Amino acid sequence: MERVQRRFTTMLPGLENGSYEASPPLEPETGESEQQRYREEISKLKMMNGELAQELYELSKEHRRKEMELEATQSRLTELLERLGKMEEARQELATRVAVLEEANWTVKEEYDTLHILYREQWQQLRTHELEVSKRIHDLLHLKAQEAQELNYKIEKPRRYPLVESGKGTRGPSQRDGMAEVEWRNQEKDLATVSSVPISNRTETMARRPANPPDGAGQEEGRSFKSSWIRSSSFSLVDQSRLKQSFRNFFRMRSSASCSEINVSSSVFCSMSRLPAxxxxxxxxxxxxxxxxxxxxxxxxxxxxxxxxxxxxxxxxxxxxxxxxxxxxxxxxxxxxxxxxxxxxxxxxxxxxxxxxxxxxxxxxxxxxxxxxxxxxxxxxxxxxxxxxxxxxxxxxxxxxxxxxxxxxxxxxxxxxxxxxxxxxxxxxxxxxxxxxxxxxxxxxxxxxxxxxxxxxxxxxxxxxxxxxxxxxxxxxxxxxxxxxxxxxxxxxxxxxxxxxxxxxxxxxxxxxxxxxxxxxxxxxxxxxxxxxxxxxxxxxxxxxxxxxxxxxxxxxxxxxxxxxxxxxxxx
The missing domain is CATH 2.130.10.10 (YVTN repeat-like/Quinoprotein amine dehydrogenase)
Incomplete structure (x- = not known):
């Protein structure tokens, strides 16, 4: 509207003061050219008046459209504000739930950490216990092998005396060493057949064994004692294969590097692997x-x-x-x-x-x-x-x-x-x-x-x-x-x-x-x-x-x- 008024006042300066004075009537002596000029000016003013009216109509129409858009925008803004309020309430509820869950999660995490620490301690204790058990089994096997060697040596002693004291004379050192090696191998074969030797049975059998068997009855008594000792053996600590392998390792002499003597004997079964360090x-x-x-x-x-x-x-x-x-x-x-x-x-x-x-x-x-x-x-x-x-x-x-x-x-x-x-x-x-x-x-x-x-x-x-x-x-x-x-x-x-x-x-x-x-x-x-x-x-x-x-x-x-x-x- 201001733009229309500005254009109108520009063409009619008299409107700036808020008044318009009509042109005085022309005298008869006014020239014809002057009348023509006034008619053209009036014609222009009428044309401009029509344009301004048309522009005013369009601006009014645009103004009503803008007012309708403003009302719609305000209505949309009101709806969005309502939704924002509801979402804010939902956010606060979710924040409250998250806080509760975080607190519960923290409690569960503390319990889990405590249980995990306890588990690791118990697992370490179990590993330590298994290592101790493995070491004790190894020591026990070594002790049993030594005792079995000593026992068999004493059992075979009555059998060796007649050989030494027979009428052919006493054997020399090399002959005695050869016989010892043969007897050693025989003992290894005998021990390889032993599946187990319980401590209780060994103790009872040792208690029943005579301290110094006589020479005459030594052979038969030694054989019967040895066979009963082997028959009574039963072992619950380790399996037969491991015991045999331990005995073999105890009696085994390290061979040379020739291919025919490569040790490819039976398998060893592992009770527990050790971590390399x-x-x-x-x-x-x-x-x-x-x-x-x-x-x-x-x-x-x-x-x-x-x-x-x-x-x-x-x-x-x-x-x-x-x-x-x-x-x-x-x-x-x-x-x-x-x-x-x-x-x-x-x-x-x-x-x-x-x-x-x-x-x-x-x-x-x-x-x-x-x-x-x-x-x-x-x-x-x-x-x-x-x-x-x-x-x-x-x-x-x-x-x-x-x-x-x-x-x-x-x-x-x-x-x-x-x-x-x-x-x-x-x-x-x-x-x-x-x-x-x-x-x-x-x-x-x-x-x-x-x-x-x-x-x-x-x-x-x-x-x-x-x-x-x-x-x-x-x-x-x-x-x-x-x-x-x-x-x-x-x-x-x-x-x-x-x-x-x-x-x-x-x-x-x-x-x-x-x-x-x-x-x-x-x-x-x-x-x-x-x-x-x-x-x-x-x-x-x-x-x-x-x-x-x-x-x-x-x-x-x-x-x-x-x-x-x-x-x-x-x-x-």
């Missing part, structure tokens, strides 16, 4: 990168395989590694090593697309298993000892009859195989396509498949065949429940990095721990129960750790790396 021995074991390492079932022999095409056998003596023998015959680098459960055979996979079987009694190459079209990454025995399984980069898994030798079955997968674990009834393979495949070894049919986030580098299975361990290139270890075929636990650690496509991770012999080497040369050990890292150990490694092996006795752990170095770890 220090490097007992560090040495260069191959002329190239070390890809595989494995302890024998009796934990006395260590085998290593490297890119120098050799498999080397090492004797573990007093925390050191002594080279026993080098097994030759591979045409390319060794990728995997496996002892059979008896300890008398060794199977190794190779980059030359084959696997080889050595007999450790004479250290001679027994068979070459060839048939793959790419390098063999895994070669494992089945429990039957007559069959083996190999996995390769060609995606094939082959089952071999070691008596012929020949491939009896081939299992085809769509991806490269990195590792294999097996028994008589099943085969489990890890692949580069991020899959773990389960096979029925009798029918050759794939029964299940488990997907991971990255390609699998290794597999391992615990002693009771209930848990499977996998290592993958996403720097993660997965523990799978074999009864459900599902991932039960995922293990990670700050700084742990899987260094290669063939990096190995393993269970401890008792299944309580998991060990794996990182790309920076650090050994990581996890507790299976809690999933926590219980040890971070840096030895003499300066490059990626390729493989780890834990002795079945639980005493030693060996790590090998890319720079030809092996570290022997123990708990002291």
């Amino acid at each position: 220090t490097v007992r021995h560090c040495m260069t074991v191959h002329d190239g990168e070390v890809n595989a390492v494995k302890f024998s079932p009796n934990s006395k022999i260590l085998a290593t395989g490297g890119s120098d095409r050799k498999v080397k056998l090492w004797d573990v003596v007093g925390g050191s590694l002594l080279n026993l023998k080098t097994l030759e015959g591979s045409n390319d680098g060794v990728t995997s090593i496996e002892f059979d459960p008896s300890g008398f055979q060794l199977l190794a996979g190779s980059y030359d697309n084959s696997a080889r079987l050595w007999n450790l009694k004479d250290c001679e190459l027994k068979h070459t298993l060839s048939g793959h079209s790419a390098k063999v990454t895994a070669a494992k025995f089945k429990f039957s000892l007559r069959e083996a399984v190999t996995g390769s980069y060609d995606g094939m898994l082959k089952i071999w009859d070691l008596n012929k030798p020949a491939c009896v079955k081939s299992l085809c997968s769509p991806s490269r195989c990195s590792d294999v674990v097996c028994s008589d009834c099943f085969i489990i393979s890890g692949h580069f396509d991020r899959k773990i495949r389960l096979w029925d070894s009798r029918s050759g049919v794939q029964t299940d498949m488990i997907a991971l986030q990255e390609k699998v580098t290794s597999l391992d299975i615990n002693q009771d065949r209930t848990q499977l361990l996998s290592c993958s290139r996403d720097d993660q270890l997965s523990v799978l429940d074999m009864r459900m075929n599902k991932i039960r636990q995922e293990l990670r650690a700050e700084g742990f990095k899987c260094g290669a496509d063939w990096t190995k991770a393993i269970f401890s012999p008792d299944g309580n721990y998991i060990a794996a080497g990182s790309a920076d040369g650090v050994l990581h050990v996890w507790d299976v129960l809690t999933g926590d890292v219980v040890a971070l150990l840096r030895g003499e490694h300066r490059s990626s750790i390729n493989a780890v092996s834990w002795s079945l006795s639980g005493d030693y752990l060996v790590t090998v790396d890319r720079t030809k170095v092996a570290n022997l770890w123990s708990d002291y």
